[in-house]
Amino acid sequence: MKQKVIFWIIAISLLGAGLYFHTYDYEYTGDDGIYAYFNRVTQKGLSEWTELFKYGSMNFITINPVNTSIYRPFTLLTFAVEYQIFGEFNASNGHVINVVLYFFLLLIVGKLLVDLCSKKELPIFVPLLILALYAVHPLHTEVVASVKSRDTLLASLFAFSAILIWFKSENRLTLGKQILIGFLFFLSLLSKEETITLMAVVAFIAYFFQNKKVLDSLKEVIPFFIPVVIYMICRAFVLDSAATVYDSKINSILYGLSGGERLATNLYIYLQYLKLLVFPHPLSWDYSFSHFDVQSFQNPLVWVSLILFGALFYLVYKGFKSRSLFSFGILFYLATFSIFANLTQSLTIGSNLGERFLFIPSLAFSFLLVYGLYRLLLNFQVKQQAMVAILVLLPVMLAFSWKTVDRAKVWKDAIxxxxxxxxxxxxxxxxxxxxxxxxxxxxxxxxxxxxxxxxxxxxxxxxxxxxxxxxxxxxxxxxxxxxxxxxxxxxxxxxxxxxxxxxxxxxxxxxxxxxxxxxxxxxxxxxxxxxxxxxxxxxxxxxxxxxxxxxxxxxxxxxxxxxxxxxxxxxxxxxxxKEEPELRRNLAYLYTEEGDLDKAASYKSEDDEYSVEETAFLLTMRAGNDAFEAKNFALAVSEYGKIESEIEEFGGAEKYPSYYPAYGKALIETRDTLAAKTKFLIAYQLDPTNSVVSTNLGTIAFLKDKNYADAEKYFRAAVEAGHEDQFSALTNLGTALIVQRKEEEAIEVFEEALKYGSSKSVLSNLFLLNKAIGNEERMKYYQEQLQNSSSQ
Known part of the structure; x- marks a missing residue:
């Protein structure tokens, strides 16, 4: 029987981890960098690993390092080991490690659940369904799919391993096992401090499952309490003091709130957490201001939350003496969630809501849901309870599984x-x-x-x-x-x-x-x-x-x-x-200008294809291009003009195809149309398919030279070259045709333009053109189009 149970635990653990197999080739996202490639110690492997234990974990990031906030050296150590093994950081390695950690965590949790339920003589389907529901819950995607959240996985794995060893050693807790339990729990805290609340869960397990008295249950916490004390001393010694309350609403909506508003807002957020446990959609990696508003007791949902949590506390009170497992499940949830509950000003955290905060509390939710279903089936004396429970929960687990796979996809890359x-x-x-x-x-x-x-x-x-x-x-x-x-x-x-x-x-x-x-x-x-x-x-x-x-x-x-x-x-x-060929080229040019040929030679590379003269040419060309991009056209004209006589010597327009079009455009902008035309004609001869050049030549021919035949020629070339704004290009061509009294051709061109857009001027031209050639039917049609356009 035990072998069969182990088989099911492994199968469920594989299922839960398998939902994340597709993340193996995902990139780093979110805060992954602060533990990996933005971290000045982990990116050196194990060469400076002891530094990780001497300072706060935010002290090593390359962006705004601080020696406050968090102390998670063991997690950082695993990243240093990863770098040492692979020689570089690769997000795929991090994602695979997370999936493996999740698998082993599910194994440990599954074994603990089976042992706990066995203690209460619950049927085996109860712990297995609890594990299955927990394994597929979509709220876990942030923890498993984010490389940075290795800290939560490690902390949970070590903590539940310690609890499993403690529970299996009931009344046989040797000194060696106490040391092992303390060591594992200490590693848990060094990975991430949120598992500190599991001390309370240990006491609850002792009371509800081992039937110990309250005082004896508290004594059971000692192997876990000692590492907590050691960790807190280390933390206090290592970290600098910092404000514990976030001083802006952008970090916490609770900033500045007190009394009824603070309580109401907290109750509203607590209800959102419960909603996500039951119906995890939509999910987001962030819930900052102003996703939540400040609440008051005028909001009915605040009262719903108050009544709901009041009922939960009542159930805890009512079932405590009888050691009801409903009381255990509720206390499990409340205890593990408490660290994120913003209970007081001093305990305010920098997040209104976080799905990752429910990673451990969701186990309590799974426990309550499955155990509640079991008790319901028991009360109604349903036969084949396991089959009915599976049929009831299967749609939920299928929906959760689909949501988990789909949600994990958003962690593929930063965008x-x-x-x-x-x-x-x-x-x-x-x-x-x-x-x-x-x-x-x-x-x-x-x-x-x-x-x-x-x-x-x-x-x-x-x-x-x-x-x-x-x-x-x-x-x-x-x-x-x-x-x-x-x-x-x-x-x-x-x-x-x-x-x-x-x-x-x-x-x-x-x-x-x-x-x-x-x-x-x-x-x-x-x-x-x-x-x-x-x-x-x-x-x-x-x-x-x-x-x-x-x-x-x-x-x-x-x-x-x-x-x-x-x-x-x-x-x-x-x-x-930083070594850079362009710098050496510039220095060679400058020292030549200064007459220090020896110094110039020391910077001139034999592989450098550019002469001093060509370097000067390139510098001026770049200055012109920079000025053009900045729309400083007068400066662009000045810079382009300096090298006009040299461009053929250094490759001509074939090597620098944008030179003449840019030069011409800059001249247009400075109102030197005659010079601009000269440059555009050179550019046109070199590349007749440049629609921008053709359009400018057409505009000059039409407006400046009044040469409408040339305007038609250039505008038509722009259309045929596939101008990116075909509507404007066809409109220009149609206008040139009108002036030449080519009505039939103009109508054809304007109607083609309507495939790409519309304007009153085009519709008006089509009305007048059709009137001119006596096409009353089309004339009336475009008259109606004009009227409709005016009324919109």
Missing amino acids: ALSSSGVKTAPTSWRTHVMYAEELRLKGAEIKKTSVDSAKPYYEEAVKQYDRMYQILGKDAPVSQYLAPFAEALLGVGDTARAKVVLNESLKKLPNNYFSKFKLAAISYEEGEYEKAKSLYLESLNAEKPDLHPAYKNLGLTYMRLNDNANAIKYFELALAE
Whole structure:
């Protein structure tokens, strides 16, 4: 019989873990980085592993390290071991480890449940169904699918292993086993401190299952209490003091609340936790402000929660003396949930609600549901209780399993996770800003190879930043996101607004490096080199400056200011930070300019294909391109003009195909139409399929030269080249045909344009054209279309 039970425990554990097998190739998401690739100790393997036990676990992250908050050295040690074994961090390894840990945790929990239920002579289907329901619960997806949540899995595995050994050693608890239990529970706490509440569960098990008296039940906690004391002493010794209450509503809706409002809001959130246990949908990785509002007792749901929890406390009281297992299950839930319940101001945590907080309490829920069903079947004297219980719970477990598999998919990568939060918690400020951050980072990565492909990511990021600030209000206390917001604005070409945001960032964070650096870069692109120099120099004295790009850009700025000495100084400083061929090329050019040919030769690489002259050409070309992208067209014209006589020497338009189109566009913007036409004609001869060039030539021919035949020719070329705005391209062509009195052709072109869009001018032209050729039926049709358009 025992072998059969073990078989079922293993099978259920495999089922529960199997729901997450598809996560093996998922990426890192959420806070995974603080334990892995953003952690300065774990990414060195075991070379500095003792440091993990000397400081708080947030002290090692590369972004805003602090020696406060949490102390979970054993979890970090496992990441260091992982790196030591594999030589690098790979998210797949982390996901596989989590699935394996979940499997072993289910094995331990299953064995404990069987032993507990056996003590009460409950049929074997009861603990197995409890285990099955717990194994497939969708609320576990955050813990199992997030690599960072290895801490919860380790803590739970060690804690329940200790409890299992303790329970099986009833009245035979030798000193050796007490030490083993204490050691395992200590490892649990070193993994994550939330299992501290399981001390209370040990006392409840002793009272309800071992029938010990209250005082004797409390004594059973001693092997667990001693490691707790040791852990708390270590924690107090290692961690610096920090505020225990979150000082902003963006971290906790309970901030600033007291009395009735605090109680009502807590009761409302407690009810949401129970709802997710019963009906886990929708699920979100975050429930920050303003997903929940401050509540009062005017909300009927607050009263529902109060009555419900009052009933639970009554059931505990009523069944305590008789050692009712309903009382045990409720106490199990309340005890393990208490650490996340925001019971007092000093115990307020930085989250309104978290699915991961129910990882252990959901075991109590599973216990109560299955045991309650068993007692119901018993009361109604149902035969074949196991079969009926399975049939009743099977739809629930199938639904939970499907939800678990589906929910785990959002942890595939950072974009998938953050975007899911926007959908499931659309009023949470944090879901929007995290989605914006991931989009911004993705855009920055794509921009390295394709500026156009990156733009949609930046555009969506801007929308998400705007939504975040809309939720938080004008004076949102999240100034750290202003600089990234500005970067996204620059990505969509909104330089004017980016400057406003960056200056706002500096008002709130005067020593912010990124804001000063970006304002300097904007000034450089706009040709304000003195201002750029000043800001770059300020950025070097800002908090945590990124020296390499600051030195490099200072060098480029001084080159524009013809200050070769300082340009050399900062290029050499940049080169000391990071080897880069472009820096050596610039230094070779500058030393040649200064007449120091030996020094120039020391920087000139034999593999470098660029001469000093070509380096100067490339620098000017880039300055022109930068000015063009920044829409500083006067500066772009100036820079492009400097190299016009040299472009053929260094590869011509074949090597630099965007040169003449950009030069022509910049000239158009500075109202030098004649010169612009010259550049566009060169570009057209080189590439007649460039629709932008054709459109500009058509516009010049139509508006400036009044040469409508040429205008038709160029506009038609733009259409045939597949202009990205076919509606505008066809409208231009139709207009050129009208002026030449080619009515039939114009009608055909305008009607083709209507396939891509519509406008009153197009409809009006079609009305007049059909009137001109005497087509009354089509004339009336377009007259009706015009009237409908006007009434909308």
